[in-house]
Amino acid sequence: MRDGGLRRAVKGVALAHFRLNLAVHRAWRRLRGERPHTLAGDCGRCGACCEAPAIQVSPLTWFLPTARALFLAWQRRVNGFEWTGVDRRQRVFTFRCTHFDPATRRCDSYDSRPGPCRDYPRLQVWSAAPAFLPGCGYRAVVPNAAGLIRELAVRRLDPEREARLRRDLDLD
Numbered sequence: 001m002r003d004g005g006l007r008r009a010v011k012g013v014a015l016a017h018f019r020l021n022l023a024v025h026r027a028w029r030r031l032r033g034e035r036p037h038t039l040a041g042d043c044g045r046c047g048a049c050c051e052a053p054a055i056q057v058s059p060l061t062w063f064l065p066t067a068r069a070l071f072l073a074w075q076r077r078v079n080g081f082e083w084t085g086v087d088r089r090q091r092v093f094t095f096r097c098t099h100f101d102p103a104t105r106r107c108d109s110y111d112s113r114p115g116p117c118r119d120y121p122r123l124q125v126w127s128a129a130p131a132f133l134p135g136c137g138y139r140a141v142v143p144n145a146a147g148l149i150r151e152l153a154v155r156r157l158d159p160e161r162e163a164r165l166r167r168d169l170d171l172d
């Protein structure tokens with residue numbers, strides 16, 4: 001069901017908090033010398049990222065029953081995310097989104113979608129091995145791609161091998 005005024009306001013505050021946290025966390029990672037991949041490609045509006053939204057949580061939310069219950073209640077009541085499963089290895093909860101229409105593959109409340117929806121697929125560029133959903137139009141390019149491409153050119157490999165290396169090493 002489309003978000004009403006009150007829910008949009010609550011989600012707006014939550015989004016500001018999410019963005020602030022994310023900015024601080026990523027600035028800290030940059031300060032520590034981490035360099036993210038570059039995001040390339042474009043959104044083909046396939047809707048795959050809305051089929052089973054997933055959120056990774058802190059150890060506190062994962063292990064503390066009260067924090068876990070509050071988190072899941074918030075996702076259900078505010079974001080319209082109904083809990084469907086977990087990935088224990090990565091502390092990830094997966095959901096079914098009640099705003100997603102599988103027939104049209106559209107979101108009925110796109111303007112007020114929560115932070116994790118807005119952050120996909122950008123969060124992947126911070127991963128050591130970025131992985132996008134099947135059919136997603138985005139891809140990740142390694143931070144030093146230009147230098148590695150120059151290195152390959154110097155080696156005068158046969159074009160097929162060079163193309164394979166560029167693909168396997170996420171250089172394009």
Ligand code: SF4
Nearest residue numbers: 050097099100107117
């Ligand atoms: S809130 Fe909208 S953008 Fe987010 S998962 Fe649901 S349908 Fe997709």
Ligand code: SF4
Nearest residue numbers: 043044047049136137
């Ligand atoms: S999976 Fe990728 S291409 Fe498909 S809607 Fe989401 S961001 Fe766009």
